[in-house]
Amino acid sequence: MRLKKILNNNAVLVIDNQQEKVAIGTGIAFGKRKNDRINPSKVEQLFEMKENEKLQQLLNRIPEEHFIISEEIISYAEDYLGSKLSEHIHIALTDHVSFAIERIEDGIHLQNKLLNEIKILYRNEFEIGLWAVRHIREKLNIDVPIDEAAHIALHVHTMKLQGGDYQQTIKHTAIVREMIQLFLEKLDMNISEDDLSYQRLVTHLHFALSRVSHYQLHEMDEEMLGMIQQKFSDSYQVTRTVTSCITEKYDIAFPSSELGYITIHIQRLKKD
Template sequence: MQVVKKINNNVALCCDNNGQELVAFGKGIGFPKVPYELTDLSLIEMTFYKLNAQYRRLLTELPEDILTLSSQIVQHARATIDRPLNPNIVFSLADHLNFAIIRLQKQQDVPLLYSYDIEQFYPQEMAVGQYAVRLINQQLKIKLPTAEITAIATHFLNSQVNVDIKVQQEQQIIEQVMRLIERCFQLQIDRQSFTYNRFVLHLNYYLRRLQQSQPTPSHDQNRLYQIFKQQLPQIYQCACDVSALIDQAYQTTSNQAEQVYLMIYLQRIIDNSQTEQLGGEK
């Protein structure tokens, strides 16, 4: 492989044996005088072909240590998360990390909170978030807020490549669920809101767990289930209708724990809708 242009000490523009241009990540590959022939290909950690203009710009604008850290985190994620990731996540993650660090240095408030429901449902992604924050804090001698664990975990959730051929069916089911909820409560769900996007994320993985016969961990939630059933019967009934719709589509059986989480999300959607209504009336 021919190294033709240094981007930084660990990233270089290269040319493979077929004459194809690529960007390669590898410790020290940009350090020697270019151009040169790289014979030890074991030094190469990641390669990227046909990078668009945005990612090429990021390579020149982002600090070298941030790109290196992002590369380490993505390598760890690929060994931890058992689903395929967007091949260009190293760039988008580096951009996110750089912004988070700048925000910290300027002492700007971080609006996100640590999410215990993401921790519950997506332990692999949260483990990567914890690893990333720990690595960054150690390497850069800073202290990122705990909220960044959730932010990084969500970044990996959003960057997963859905290779399931039933993705269109999933989208159709989710839209049916939304229309059902709107009919149940006579409201219009704001599809741009944070609450909506979190709920869709939850539904996506709910559907995939059911298809893979991996039910939601059923901790002792009977008390909360009974509270909803007795004190919030409309939310309880809507959650039952949503789970019935999904189970009918996939020939599955949702457990009580999943219904409890549906009820919690439904309560959030209602609260969010009422808050928007009050805001519009002022």
């Protein structure tokens, strides 16, 4: 393993088995020059990176400490999930974490309006986000709000293999939140985000949107659907009203069977 280029004191480009890779390790570049051998025992992470130029540009404009913290978060996330994340996490999360730290140090705190939905839908990723928030607090002695855990959770989720597109995930989660607000408004209800029925509804709407987006129908027997429409007519009408609003606004069509399942959750919400 030979050094090709120094990115910073803790990250270098190397040639390993005739492939260009990024090697990360504390002080790995100290006293090194091009073509020097890199001791494998110094390497904490080694990965192929198609976006080496983007990574170098990022490392040139952020404090090295921010990069180290981000890499520690990535390592924790991969250990926690038991799987590797997309290589792009090294750019996306590092850029986000560095910018977030700068904002916080300038006294700018951005509220994450999707906090409760992210906490429910992406539990493992949110736990990683909570660890990251504590880690940044300990390393830099700054007050990092819990909202930041939700931002980090989304980055981790979308960097999982087949995790999805970041912007699409935000949009998807925002639609779930909008539907919940519409349901509570139509039902004239207030309910705690910690309530089990609330969490079940959030989770069901998340999977309902995912099924509709991927044209995966959640079938329901016609007789059963008719019974639900008749027995829970008020809840069914509320469901139709809310889903019609979403269809009109986002061009998302919910099949009748999906309306039946959502109605059951609405009925349960009303009873609890």
